[in-house]
Amino acid sequence: MNLLRKILFPIAVIYGLVTAIRNFLFDKGVFKSTAFPIPVIAVGNLSVGGTGKTPQIEYLIRLLQNDYRVATLSRGYKRESKGYILANENATAKVIGDEPFQYYKKFCKIQVAVDASRKNGIEELLSQPLKPEVILLDDAYQHRKVKAGFYVLLTAYGDLYADDCMLPTGNLREYKSGAKRANSIVVTKCPATLSTQSKEEIRAKLRLTKKQQLFFTTISYDDTAYSAHGSLEVSEIIKKDKLLLAGIAKPESFFAYLQAANDLTMVYPDHHHFTDNDIIEIKNKSKNNIIVTTEKDFVRLKGSVLEEQLYYLPIKSKFLEGADLFDKTILNYVGSSTRNG
Incomplete structure (x- = not known):
């Protein structure tokens, strides 16, 4: 940790307190979270950047696109536009952001939308004649105005949220306790030869709840x-x-x-x-x-x-083990939510 980050520790304490109060108010229903009658999967992290959200979203697209009408919804980071946009043939990286544009060019079966307000974005997607059956929220773990049905939390090997602290002293957007909202936690960017002992050490550090699943993935290059x-x-x-x-x-x-x-x-x-x-x-x-x-x-x-x-x-997210269990968990959630909807 460099000297400047240490000096900024008091700001990290204040920032952490603000995010903790916000989460508490959402947890208690003082601040409203909106749930939707279709499967909504949120993929995100507790820290800023570099955990591999894009390959994880693409993994979910490949898993679901042949059986369901899938839409992705992102804020469109650094795009030169505002509000809700549904990608079409006029889309560019500047208009919708680089990651959404990548999804749009790569996966012809899905809908790709951007909106800083995920709630409004979902409502717009559901107002179409051809509504999506599953919505993947990209980088929306802290976007609590929407209550997703399933949360996938990513943390990078060698940069675990359990070893980090709040911004600006560290890289956490919220306290580590926010991990409890996750259904599945995925440790990304692992060495392909990660040992069983290392996995167990990481499991102990992350302190999962009894209902949470833990998976390990690596980056697979084409x-x-x-x-x-x-x-x-x-x-x-x-x-x-x-x-x-x-x-x-x-x-x-x-x-x-x-x-x-x-x-x-x-x-x-x-x-x-x-x-x-x-x-x-x-x-x-x-x-x-x-x-x-x-x-x-x-x-x-x-x-x-x-x-x-x-x-x-190109890169892909590759599970070191347990891919079948992860796939089954996602498909069971989507299948049961679709039937209930």
């Missing part, structure tokens, strides 16, 4: 990188001189997967909107070698002068 005009096998990419580019939280594992000795790297802030000057700088630094970036960054750079050099590497 064997192929894709561009607007073709693809390259990762085995070929590693041999090439290249520029690795990332505007995401915690890009270290992405770089480690692809980087060779002579490769250059460029790092931008999470959800960074690339300016013309940025693109010129990237172009110059690449020296016309290929540029490999993340899928989220690709949707923001596609169509630029970098397009002929630009490739992206």
Whole structure:
């Protein structure tokens, strides 16, 4: 913890107290939470950034899209628009945000909407002639004006919420006790060889309730990188001189997967909107070698002068064990909620 964060500890105490009072008022019904008559699954975290929400949302889309009409609802972080928007052929990353735009381009069967007010967004989705049967709320764990039917809480291996403290001293958005609202807790970005002993140590740290399930996932990288005009096998990419580019939280594992000795790297802030000057700088630094970036960054750079050099590497969330149990739990919730609705 750096000196500035230590100095800001009194602010962290005040911030924690405010969030605790807010949660208490929601828990006691003083502040109203709205429930809806369809399955609503909220995916989020207690900390800011870097826990792998996007691959987890995509995992749920793949699980549900063939049997249900699925919609995702996000706030559309850093978008250049306001209010409720349902993605259509005019959508761009600037209009709806990079992650929603990624969902829209990748999954043709689903509806993708953005709204800072999740309650209003759900009401708008349900007012359509073709209503969704399941709604996935992206990054909505603290959005308590909506009462989801199922909560998936993510925490990153090596950066567990149990080891963290409140903003701005730490990275927590609310106290660790907020984890009790979760139905399933997923430890993300684990080593693929995580030992049973390590899993049990993490379980002890997280102090689950009797009703909560714990799962461990790792990031699975694709064997192929894709561009607007073709693809390259990762085995070929590693041999090439290249520029690795990332505007995401915690890009270290992405770089480690692809980087060779002579490769250059460029790092931008999470959800960074690339300016013309940025693109010129990237172009110059690449020296016309290929540029490999993340899928989220690709949707923001596609169509630029970098397009002929630009490739992206897809990732997925992969369960180390218990995928069948997680899938069954989600499908049982959705199936029973749909019948009840």
